[in-house]
Amino acid sequence: MMLRHIVSPEEEGLTLQQLLRGLMGLSGREAKTAKQQGAVTVDAAPFFANQPVRAGMTVEVCLGGYAPRASSPTASAPSAPNAAEAPAALVRVLFEDDALIAVHKPAMLQCHPSPSAPRGSDTLEGRVSALLGASVHPVHRLDAETTGIVLFAKLPYAQAHLQRQMQAGTFEKRYEAWAFGSPEPPAGEIDAPIARDTPESFTRVVRGDGQRAVTRYQTLAVHAFPGGVASRLSLFPMTGRTHQLRVHMAHIGCPLLGDTRYASGASKAVSQVLALSGHQLAAVSLSFLHPLTHQRMLISCPAVFSDRLAAWEEALSP
Numbered sequence: 001m002m003l004r005h006i007v008s009p010e011e012e013g014l015t016l017q018q019l020l021r022g023l024m025g026l027s028g029r030e031a032k033t034a035k036q037q038g039a040v041t042v043d044a045a046p047f048f049a050n051q052p053v054r055a056g057m058t059v060e061v062c063l064g065g066y067a068p069r070a071s072s073p074t075a076s077a078p079s080a081p082n083a084a085e086a087p088a089a090l091v092r093v094l095f096e097d098d099a100l101i102a103v104h105k106p107a108m109l110q111c112h113p114s115p116s117a118p119r120g121s122d123t124l125e126g127r128v129s130a131l132l133g134a135s136v137h138p139v140h141r142l143d144a145e146t147t148g149i150v151l152f153a154k155l156p157y158a159q160a161h162l163q164r165q166m167q168a169g170t171f172e173k174r175y176e177a178w179a180f181g182s183p184e185p186p187a188g189e190i191d192a193p194i195a196r197d198t199p200e201s202f203t204r205v206v207r208g209d210g211q212r213a214v215t216r217y218q219t220l221a222v223h224a225f226p227g228g229v230a231s232r233l234s235l236f237p238m239t240g241r242t243h244q245l246r247v248h249m250a251h252i253g254c255p256l257l258g259d260t261r262y263a264s265g266a267s268k269a270v271s272q273v274l275a276l277s278g279h280q281l282a283a284v285s286l287s288f289l290h291p292l293t294h295q296r297m298l299i300s301c302p303a304v305f306s307d308r309l310a311a312w313e314e315a316l317s318p
Contacts, residue, residue, distance in 0.1 A: 001062070001063045001098050001099065001155065001292075002060055002061070002062055002063070003024065003060070003061040003062075003063055003157070003292060004058065004059070004060050004061075005019070005023070005024050005058070005059045005060075006056065006057070006058050006059075007019070007053045007054065007055050007056060007057045007058075007059065008055060009055040011023065011053065011055070012052075012053065012054050012055040013052050013053075014052065014053055015049065015050050015051060015052055015053070016040070016042065016047050016048065016049050016050070016051055016052075016053055016059070017031065017049040017050060019053055019059060020034075020040070020049075020059075020061070024059070024061070025157075025160075025161045025164070025291070026061070026157065027160055030156070030157055030160070031049075034061050034062070034063075035049055039061060039062040039063075040059070040060070040061050040062075041059075041060050042057050042058070042059050042060075043057055043058055044058075044060070047059075063155050063157050090127050091103050091127050091128055091131045092104040093131075094149060094299055094301055095297075095299050098154070098292075099153065099154055099155060099158045099290070099291055099292050100151060100152070100153055100154065100158060100290075100291075101128060101132070101136065101151075101152050101154065102149055102150070102151045102152075102286070102299045103124065103128055103149075103150055103152070104147070104148065104149065104150075104301055104304075105124050105142055105146070105147060105148060105149075105150045105283075106147060106304075107144075107145055107146070107147050107277075107278050107304075108144055108145060108277070108278060109122070109123070109124055109144060110122075110123045110124070110144050111123060111124050111125060111138060111141040111142055111144075111150060112124065112125035112138050112141065113125070113126075124150060125138055125152070128152055132154070134154070136152040136153065136154060137152060137153040137154070137155070137156055137158070137159035138150070138152055138153075138159075139151040139152060139153055139159055139162045139163065140166070140173075140240075142283055143243070143279075143281075144278075145258070145278030145279050145281070146279070146281045146282065146283060147281075147282045147283070147303075147304040147305075148175070148282040148283030148284055148301065148303070148304070149283045149284070149285070149286050149299055149300075149301055150283070151286055151288075151299070153291075157291065158291040158292070161291035162288060162291060165288055165289060166240060169238070170288065170289060171286070171287075171288045172236070172285075172286070172287040172288070173236070173237055173283065173285070173286055173287075174234060174235070174236055174283075174284055174285040175234070175235040175236075175237070175245060175281055175282060175283050175284060176220070176232065176233065176234055176235070176281075176282050176284050176303040177232070177233050177235055177245065177249070177256050177279075177280055177281045177282070178230055178231070178232055178233075178256065178257045178258075178280035178305060178309060179230065179231050179233055179249050179254040179255065179256050179257065179267075180228065180230055180254055180255055180256075180257055180264065180266060180267035180270055181228065181229060181230070181231065181253055181254040181266075181267075182219065182222050182229050182231045182254070183217060183219060183231065183233070183252055183254050186218070186219040187216075187217065187218040187219060188216070188217060189214060189215070189216045189217075190213075190214070190215045190216075190217065190248040190251065190252060191212070191213075191214050192206040192213060192248060192251055193206065193207060193208060193209070193210035193211055193212050193213060194206060194207075194210045194211060194213040194241045194242075194243075194244060194247055194248075195207040195209055195210030195211070202242075203243075203261060203262075204241070204242055204243045204244075204247045205247065206247060206248075206251045210241075211239075211241055212239060213239045213241040213244050213247075213248065214237075214238035214239050215235060215236065215237055215238065215239075215244060215245060215248040216235070216236040216238060217233050217234065217235050217236070217249075218233065218234040219231050219232075219233055220232045220233060220234055223313065225270070228266060228270065230257060230270065231254065232313075233249075235249075235281075243261075243262070245281060246259055246261070246262050246279060246281070247262060249262075250262040250263075250264070255267040256279045256280055256281055257270060257271050257274070257276055257279070257280045257309065258271045258274075258276030258277065258278050258279045258280045258306065258309075259271075259279035259280075260279075274306070274308045274309055274312060275306075275308050276306050276308065276309060277306070278306075280305050280306060280309055282303035282304055282305065284300060284301060284302065284303050285298065285299065285300040285301075286298070286299045286300075287299075
């Protein structure tokens with residue numbers, strides 16, 4: 001796969017190293033490795049790293065030899081998947097090109113190996129790797145119960161480029177969720193720091209000594225039921241703290257339906273009536289700059305919630 005860049009008049013005078021590390025987005029290690037392997041050329045010829053470039057020159061970096069598949073299966077996972085038998089058939093592909101693959105994660109599946117899903121366990125990363133016949137590099141993750149879009153990079157360069165966008169705030173995510181109650185006001189921003197409950201705990205809390213966390217929300221619909229209301233929301237995490245959306249919604253008195261870790265007594269009662277087996281949160285869109293073309297990308301898919309909740313919503317609709 002080739003990364004190609006034509007030097008602009010404004011870039012004239014930069015050294016090749018500055019161009020690689022700056023506008024072309026390579027890390028120091030990537031630039032050094034590419035130079036050592038002879039994978040960097042300027043106008044199809046070798047070029048010193050400390051040599052200045054001129055406008056109109058074409059800089060090319062060979063990022064690696066990934067062989068793309070001829071087609072992208074889009075089969076949905078069955079209700080009781082057996083990844084050991086046919087992991088590739090369990091992957092629903094939403095987007096794929098030479099650098100990236102975006103897939104839909106079902107509920108109750110870990111994104112990648114972790115203490116709760118050791119190497120060899122059935123994970124989304126393992127299924128995608130089996131589908132491609134090559135290792136992939138996770139760009140971000142979702143909790144096991146969360147459904148929706150997960151993006152993987154096929155090369156470390158693309159992974160690093162996208163993770164730098166997350167740090168810079170140009171990688172945008174949108175979720176939809178079902179929450180107990182109705183936020184007031186119906187749209188707004190939650191700016192509340194998040195910390196571990198205890199040093200050893202995986203549970204997070206809003207606390208003054210935590211890391212800054214910002215979530216924007218918008219109410220899409222409010223449905224009444226005996227004993228209260230529930231809201232369907234759009235959620236936009238402006239930062240990326242663990243359990244951020246779940247913690248923030250519980251903080252304002254609207255815990256996600258099905259969430260046992262951050263539930264209130266009232267939300268837990270409703271979730272039990274609906275027989276919800278996990279929190280009702282879905283990643284529905286990603287927007288970012290493509291690491292090779294630098295064009296703005298938008299990948300989206302409809303929210304997937306519990307069948308019982310979907311049936312309940314349909315029954316309440318006019």
